[in-house]
Amino acid sequence: MNSNKKITIIIFTMVTVLTIVIVALVALGSRQTGYDSAKKRAYLTADIVKKSLTSHMINGNMNQRDVFLSSMSQLKEVNDLWIIRSKAVSEQFGKSSLGNETPRDAVDEEVLSSGIEKVIINETLRKASLRITIPYTASSQDKPNCLSCHNAKEGQVLGAISLKFDIQDDRISSIAILLNVIVIISLFLIFILVYISKKIKPYTTSFDAITEVLKQVHDGDYSVRAKEGVLKEDKEASLWLNEIIEKLETVLTGIEKNLTAFVHNRTSNVNNDKLLTAKEIIEDISEIYNYKKTIETDLTKDDIYYRLVQVLKDKLKIKAFYIFENDLVKDERSIIFSTKDVKPCCTILRNVKEQCRAERTDTVVLSENFPEICRVATCKSCTDYICIPFLINEQKSVTVHILCEDKECLKHIKYQIGIIKKYLEETKPILESRMLMDVLRERNLVDGLTGLYNRKYLDEFIDKKMPHELAKGTTYAIMFLDIDYFKMVNDTYGHDAGDAILQKLSMTMKDSISESEFIIRFGGEEFLIIMKDPTAESANELATRINQDFAKLVFTFNNDSFSKTVSIGYAFFPLDTDQIWKCIKYADLCLYKAKETGRNKVIRFTKDLLKGTDKDNY
Numbered sequence: 001m002n003s004n005k006k007i008t009i010i011i012f013t014m015v016t017v018l019t020i021v022i023v024a025l026v027a028l029g030s031r032q033t034g035y036d037s038a039k040k041r042a043y044l045t046a047d048i049v050k051k052s053l054t055s056h057m058i059n060g061n062m063n064q065r066d067v068f069l070s071s072m073s074q075l076k077e078v079n080d081l082w083i084i085r086s087k088a089v090s091e092q093f094g095k096s097s098l099g100n101e102t103p104r105d106a107v108d109e110e111v112l113s114s115g116i117e118k119v120i121i122n123e124t125l126r127k128a129s130l131r132i133t134i135p136y137t138a139s140s141q142d143k144p145n146c147l148s149c150h151n152a153k154e155g156q157v158l159g160a161i162s163l164k165f166d167i168q169d170d171r172i173s174s175i176a177i178l179l180n181v182i183v184i185i186s187l188f189l190i191f192i193l194v195y196i197s198k199k200i201k202p203y204t205t206s207f208d209a210i211t212e213v214l215k216q217v218h219d220g221d222y223s224v225r226a227k228e229g230v231l232k233e234d235k236e237a238s239l240w241l242n243e244i245i246e247k248l249e250t251v252l253t254g255i256e257k258n259l260t261a262f263v264h265n266r267t268s269n270v271n272n273d274k275l276l277t278a279k280e281i282i283e284d285i286s287e288i289y290n291y292k293k294t295i296e297t298d299l300t301k302d303d304i305y306y307r308l309v310q311v312l313k314d315k316l317k318i319k320a321f322y323i324f325e326n327d328l329v330k331d332e333r334s335i336i337f338s339t340k341d342v343k344p345c346c347t348i349l350r351n352v353k354e355q356c357r358a359e360r361t362d363t364v365v366l367s368e369n370f371p372e373i374c375r376v377a378t379c380k381s382c383t384d385y386i387c388i389p390f391l392i393n394e395q396k397s398v399t400v401h402i403l404c405e406d407k408e409c410l411k412h413i414k415y416q417i418g419i420i421k422k423y424l425e426e427t428k429p430i431l432e433s434r435m436l437m438d439v440l441r442e443r444n445l446v447d448g449l450t451g452l453y454n455r456k457y458l459d460e461f462i463d464k465k466m467p468h469e470l471a472k473g474t475t476y477a478i479m480f481l482d483i484d485y486f487k488m489v490n491d492t493y494g495h496d497a498g499d500a501i502l503q504k505l506s507m508t509m510k511d512s513i514s515e516s517e518f519i520i521r522f523g524g525e526e527f528l529i530i531m532k533d534p535t536a537e538s539a540n541e542l543a544t545r546i547n548q549d550f551a552k553l554v555f556t557f558n559n560d561s562f563s564k565t566v567s568i569g570y571a572f573f574p575l576d577t578d579q580i581w582k583c584i585k586y587a588d589l590c591l592y593k594a595k596e597t598g599r600n601k602v603i604r605f606t607k608d609l610l611k612g613t614d615k616d617n618y
Contacts, residue, residue, distance in 0.1 A: 007200055008196065012193055015193075026178055030177050035170075041077070043134065044090050049069070052068055057149065070084060081161070082161075083099055083101045083163070086157050086159050088156065089159060097330065106576050107162070111135050112160055115157045116135070118133045121131045124524070128166075128167045133163075135157050135159075138150055138156045141349075152602065179500055185310055186464065195238075206237065213241065222249035226241045252275055253274060260370060270408055292426045301431060301435060304434060308424075308427055312420070318364075322335060322339070323336040324398065324401060325398055326356075326359060327395065328353065329395050332351075333348065344378035345403065351422075356387075357387070358377070359389050367379070383404060383408075386402045386410075388400040388421065390428070392435065398424065398431075404441055444456065445457035445460065445505070449502060449505070450503060452509075452510075453518060455521075457520065457521070469532070476533075477534035477585075478526075478572075479529035479568055480568065480569045481528075481567070481568050482526050482527075482599060483563075483592070484599040489501060506519070506521075508553070512545050516531070517529060517530060539604075540604065544566065546566065547566055547568055550565065551566075568603070569602075571587045576605055588604065590604065591603075
């Protein structure tokens with residue numbers, strides 16, 4: 001409903017209520033006027049009767065009063081008339097023989113006893129009548145003096161007169177007046193409504209037009225413009241409004257264009273409102289800035305990945321996903337993060353550059369784009385997946401693998417692809433820096449000849465990692481290895497031959513250990529193996545396997561072919577001792593015992609080995 005109709009209805013309602021009030025007041029006033037007019041006629045009739053009866057009494061012709069009373073009752077509008085004598089008058093002059101001078105009902109009796117007039121109005125739809133009973137009281141002020149004829153006191157009730165009047169004509173007259181009032185007010189009301197409607201229409205039309213424009217702007221349509229008004233004020237208001245909308249559209253379009261490019265174009269825009277879109281983008285930029293400032297102070301690659309996981313989970317509301325780190329040099333990948341109890345559609349860990357479609361094409365792979373778009377991916381626990389590749393440097397890349405159970409989830413993820421890329425973009429330089437630091441650190445902790453960890457790594461492991469693992473109840477087996485008669489190889493065939501044998505031993509040990517073990521080049525031809533959560537059988541089996549596998553190798557130098565052996569000693573920590581360096585010494589003691597007793601042996605530490613040695617050194 002437009003403003004003109006609303007205002008017209010409001011004014012009509014107000015005037016109508018006012019009209020009803022006026023009509024009601026007029027109706028009540030007309031009714032009361034009719035009653036008052038009838039009462040005046042009654043008082044006049046009562047006074048005439050009183051004076052006539054007094055005249056009859058003075059002239060001595062009271063016996064003819066019935067003729068007078070009968071003629072009075074036949075007056076127009078008088079339906080009935082009768083006189084009532086009081087008890088005192090009847091006692092003084094005797095009871096009246098006329099039936100028209102006795103009380104007819106309780107009203108007559110009440111007026112005689114109280115001396116107060118009584119008025120009763122009877123109204124129906126078709127008739128209206130007024131009955132009034134007026135008392136006659138003795139008064140010395142009357143002419144002639146009532147007390148001169150009646151044996152009564154001043155103010156005593158001598159009698160009463162009861163009259164019934166037909167007031168239907170009065171009521172009809174009141175209704176006629178009321179109808180005239182209603183007609184006049186109705187005509188006036190119609191005139192007022194027409195006049196007001198015409199006068200306010202230009203204002204309400206402009207107001208409605210501006211309201212509609214503002215509504216469309218509120219809904220995000222900044223291309224709409226207000227029409228030019230009729231009045232001077234309307235024209236100015238429309239002009240100002242259009243200028244504001246045009247400026248707003250220009251600014252928001254520029255903001256949306258520039259900021260959207262900054263945070264990557266989204267797959268689809270949920271909000272058609274440029275203002276809300278700009279607000280979302282600014283919030284994204286603010287959060288990306290805070291994210292970048294935070295990861296800049298993180299020390300390790302793991303810390304940065306942790307932040308990225310929190311963003312995907314908490315900020316972007318992604319429920320199920322994996323983060324893979326791809327080693328482009330080794331052409332393999334490792335899992336950085338996986339949502340609990342969720343299996344990935346992609347299980348590629350080797351030959352990543354060829355098998356992973358996202359890495360090979362360097363484009364986002366979306367399962368809904370084409371049936372089996374990635375032949376390697378097989379999803380059983382979800383309906384759709386999205387793979388987002390991102391290159392960190394020539395050696396490393398990251399793949400975000402997102403899983404969706406329904407189309408609503410897929411729609412949400414598609415909308416977030418651009419912002420995910422922006423987060424990855426901001427992560428790239430810091431992550432690359434931490435990866436470079438890890439490489440430098442790794443090189444500092446790795447032996448250049450064998451590719452095994454060096455003594456520095458052992459020190460770092462004992463100081464930083466081992467306390468946390470011991471707190472979880474982890475136990476260790478410490479193995480000391482040494483190549484038998486290694487100095488003879490260097491002296492006879494040269495250090496190049498010695499280096500080749502060390503490399504072969506390193507490869508043999510690497511092939512023998514699992515992910516829970518690591519190897520340290522302790523110095524020269526000595527090596528240390530740290531085995532986590534061993535049993536007596538698993539430790540002995542590992543040591544024996546290395547001993548036997550290495551003994552099978554044949555080396556050829558200067559046309560000479562020969563084999564080499566290793567001696568191995570091992571101890572358990574904290575079973576044999578609660579001091580890690582003492583446990584290493586125990587393993588060294590076992591190695592010394594193996595060499596002393598013929599070499600090419602595997603010996604486990606026992607307390608008996610401490611007999612005959614300087615125990616303070618162990």
